[in-house]
Amino acid sequence: MSIDPQGPVLVEGPVEVVLEDGTVARSERFMVAICTCRRSRTYPWCDTSHRPREKPSPGDQVSDARAPSPVRATEQDRSCA
Template sequence: MTVDPQGPVLVEGPVEIVLDDGTVARSDRFVVAVCTCRRSRTYPWCDTSHRPRERASSPPEDRNPR
């Protein structure tokens, strides 16, 4: 298991997680990213929602058109 303070917990799979309501989430992947911020739309799996989003800026205007 690898813990990233700014992101998910990486766990070698296969993985079974028992959720608060008692349901079990399973993954057979080699490595699983488990969400720790609860922002993920695919909770308990991480979808990188913890990453800060930057707006795409428009290209700078050419002030010396040719």
């Protein structure tokens, strides 16, 4: 087991966690990150919500490499069958 004071508790799986309300959360993964900050949307599993987020500055531009590619519908996508 590994404990990061700024992040989750890493536990070798499979894991069962008994929550405060008595429900049991299960994971069959070989390594499980258990949330300790309680910010996770997938609590008790860590979703990296503990990491600081930086907002881009107003003058920052997104390069073409990071920009999402346009999605084009094909005739097959438009068919109802």
